[in-house]
Amino acid sequence: MPGISLRAATAHDLPAINAIYNHYVIHSTATYQEEPATAPEREAWYAAHGTEYPVILAERMGEVIGWGSLSRFHARAAYRPTVENSVYVRHDHLARGVGQLLLTDLIARARELGYHSIIAGISADQEPSVRLHAKLGFTQVGLLREVGRKFDRWLDVMYMQKML
Ligand SMILES: CC(C)(COP(=O)(O)OP(=O)(O)OC[C@H]1O[C@@H](n2cnc3c(N)ncnc32)[C@H](O)[C@@H]1OP(=O)(O)O)[C@@H](O)C(=O)NCCC(=O)NCCS
Structure with a gap:
């Protein structure tokens, strides 16, 4: 899709980021969160990111149509070389290349920041999502069976990893 640009998110973008995410909270197993994220929760999330853990977004004609982020994989210090990624495309802009643009950019940023690998925890x-990550070089490294339950269904979580 032409006319898409990527940039770092700012605090002004948090309502748009939350709106994109909360659609999937309500309608999808893409996230195991069950209650929509509130504005203060999203602000705290953004404050915990910063230059080491970028938040990026895709824009078209002035509208935010997707976002992605790198986050700490685990709070313990020795996990520092590892990050976890998130990518969410606005539900009315799916399958037009936005997710691939965002994840490609996150991979490049993770390399520049010196991380050793990226993990994606994906509802199987x-x-x-599984296919997008596989296309960009992530491979399955684990499958946790029936660890989630949403919409009255048991859900497996697939861990996919890309070495950088
Ligand atoms: C997963 C997600 C980010 C993909 O974004 P997208 O912009 O729709 O995907 P793209 O158009 O960039 O497609 C890139 C690749 O993803 C895969 N893909 C995307 N949509 C797909 C679909 N409906 N069925 C199968 N594979 C698909 C394909 O491999 C595709 O490559 P191809 O076009 O050469 O076949 C998007 O579906 C989404 O936001 N889903 C909900 C949130 C989520 O699951 N996020 C991931 C959690 S980390």
Whole structure:
């Protein structure tokens, strides 16, 4: 899709980021969160990011149509070389290349920041996400069976990893 640009998110973008995310909270197993994220929660999340853990977004004609982030994989210090990624595309802009643009940019940023690998924890029923990550070089390193339950269904979590 032409006319898409990527940039670092700012605090002004948090309502748009939350709106994109909360659609999936309500309608999808893409996230195991069950209650929409509030504005203060999103502000705290953003404050915990910063230059080491970028938050980026895709824009088209002045509208935010997707976002992605790198986060700490684990709070313990020795996990520092490892990050976890998130990518969410606005539900009315799916399958137009936005997710691939965002994840490609996150991989480049993770390399520049000196991380050693990226982990994606993906609900195994989310085929678009599994396929996107596989396309960009992530491979399955683990499958946790029936660790989630949403919409009255047991859900497996697939861990995919890309060495950088
Ligand atoms: C997963 C997600 C980010 C993909 O973004 P997208 O912009 O729709 O995907 P793209 O158009 O960039 O497609 C890139 C690749 O993803 C895969 N893909 C995307 N949509 C797909 C679909 N409906 N079915 C199967 N594979 C799909 C394909 O491999 C595709 O490459 P191809 O076009 O050469 O086949 C998007 O579906 C999304 O936001 N899902 C909900 C949130 C989520 O699951 N996020 C991931 C959690 S980390």
